[in-house]
Amino acid sequence: MISLEEAREEVLKNVEPGKPVPTPLGLARGHVLAEPVHSDIDLPPFNRSAMDGYAVLAADTAHAPVELAVTEDIPAGVTSAGRINSGQAAKIMTGAPVPDGADAVVMVEKTCPLEGNKIRIEEPVESGKNVAPQGQDIARGEVALETGARLGPEQIGILAMVGAARPMVFPRPRVSVLVTGDELIPVEARPTGAQIRESNGHVLAAQLAGDGIVAKSLGIVADDRTELAQKLTVAMETSDVLILSGGVSMGDRDFVPPVLAELEAQVIFHKVAIKPGKPVLFAKKDHCRIFGLPGNPVSALVVYELLIRPALRKMVGWTEPLAPPQYATLRGRLPKIIGRRQFLPARLSDLSGMRVVELLPWHGSGDMISLAPMNALAVVPEKPGTAAEGDRLEVLPRDF
Numbered sequence: 576m577i578s579l580e581e582a583r584e585e586v587l588k589n590v591e592p593g594k595p596v597p598t599p600l601g602l603a604r605g606h607v608l609a610e611p612v613h614s615d616i617d618l619p620p621f622n623r624s625a626m627d628g629y630a631v632l633a634a635d636t637a638h639a640p641v642e643l644a645v646t647e648d649i650p651a652g653v654t655s656a657g658r659i660n661s662g663q664a665a666k667i668m669t670g671a672p673v674p675d676g677a678d679a680v681v682m683v684e685k686t687c688p689l690e691g692n693k694i695r696i697e698e699p700v701e702s703g704k705n706v707a708p709q710g711q712d713i714a715r716g717e718v719a720l721e722t723g724a725r726l727g728p729e730q731i732g733i734l735a736m737v738g739a740a741r742p743m744v745f746p747r748p749r750v751s752v753l754v755t756g757d758e759l760i761p762v763e764a765r766p767t768g769a770q771i772r773e774s775n776g777h778v779l780a781a782q783l784a785g786d787g788i789v790a791k792s793l794g795i796v797a798d799d800r801t802e803l804a805q806k807l808t809v810a811m812e813t814s815d816v817l818i819l820s821g822g823v824s825m826g827d828r829d830f831v832p833p834v835l836a837e838l839e840a841q842v843i844f845h846k847v848a849i850k851p852g853k854p855v856l857f858a859k860k861d862h863c864r865i866f867g868l869p870g871n872p873v874s875a876l877v878v879y880e881l882l883i884r885p886a887l888r889k890m891v892g893w894t895e896p897l898a899p900p901q902y903a904t905l906r907g908r909l910p911k912i913i914g915r916r917q918f919l920p921a922r923l924s925d926l927s928g929m930r931v932v933e934l935l936p937w938h939g940s941g942d943m944i945s946l947a948p949m950n951a952l953a954v955v956p957e958k959p960g961t962a963a964e965g966d967r968l969e970v971l972p973r974d975f
């Protein structure tokens with residue numbers, strides 16, 4: 576059985592970012608830039624007034640208070656054709672170009688209007704005051720954002736300012752989710768007898784949504800070889816990533832591995848030394864990458880976090896698809912060490928500046944209900960003597 580590290584390496588080795596596509600800004604959030612973006616202008620594009628006030632020659636105000644003649648009025652959006660000479664001032668609004676000759680703006684609060692188009696400047700102002708010089712933020716042709724930049728609100732703002740209306744970004748893969756199990760019924764129905772409500776599809780859709788992906792739900796398929804083969808054939812053709820839930824373990828009706836083999840998908844690994852999630856399978860067929868998740872609800876959830884999220888991040892262009900490890904001090908109940916790495920529902924909290932993790936009471940991988948207060952998974956090492964009270968434990972905070 577391979578380790579989690581080996582499994583991740585295999586997964587990441589077998590996925591690549593897609594071919595970049597131009598994307599309108601309104602849809603670019605959460606995408607990753609596929610090429611650097613250069614500014615097509617200087618920013619600010621002109622010497623911009625940062626205040627409502629009066630554009631002056633700073634030297635004129637050296638012995639303020641001083642009276643100046645107001646020669647014009649410059650609102651935002653207007654470039655003055657005139658020039659400010661010594662003894663003169665122009666009324667100017669925030670965002671307007673500072674007229675030639677002037678080298679500072681006196682804020683309106685430090686002036687007093689006088690009769691006959693005159694203004695009194697109350698205090699001296701130094702050269703450059705309240706003027707944002709042309710090109711101060713970026714010069715035309717300079718790189719505004721590098722390849723690999725993840726586009727959040729700030730980056731979208733930068734793209735807008737530098738004229739990148741349709742930046743080249745990595746596309747999101749087409750992801751489908753197919754859930755297997757004879758016992759499964761829709762959430763709206765009330766289970767009778769041996770039936771179970773289908774929840775994994777909903778959990779996976781929520782996890783995918785957190786990664787910016789709207790997955791296609793292919794519904795529930797029975798534990799029937801023929802039906803599964805039919806569904807899988809179409810699903811593999813139409814998806815870049817196919818997530819299967821259930822049917823990968825050792826049961827008599829766990830048909831995912833034999834059917835994938837029959838369809839000539841290449842199984843890259845089956846089983847990883849983790850708990851929950853051991854039976855996980857990873858396969859590929861042509862452009863499609865297939866994750867077979869164990870059906871137990873918490874197993875499926877954990878495997879998504881450990882293997883599928885990094886794969887999707889690489890596919891959408893993240894240069895660091897694995898989050899850097901985080902740690903907390905273990906308190907309370909101690910885990911049993913079992914020779915496989917465990918990912919246990921836990922609660923992270925702050926205890927007077929110390930980050931503390933406590934294991935939650937839990938009934939195992941079928942028990943989703945006990946996860947209600949969970950805000951992290953605690954990572955319990957496979958080796959004995961590594962998880963005592965007060966030990967530093969790796970944690971995977973839930974960041975939704």
Ligand code: AMP
Nearest residue numbers: 754756771773774775821822869870871
């Ligand atoms: P399997 O991996 O198919 O053997 O399923 C393992 C356990 O998970 C069984 O108890 C299933 O009833 C349960 N299970 C499988 N698929 C789902 C699902 N989509 N939603 C909720 N429980 C499931």
Ligand code: MG
Nearest residue numbers: 756821822870
């Ligand atoms: Mg099953």
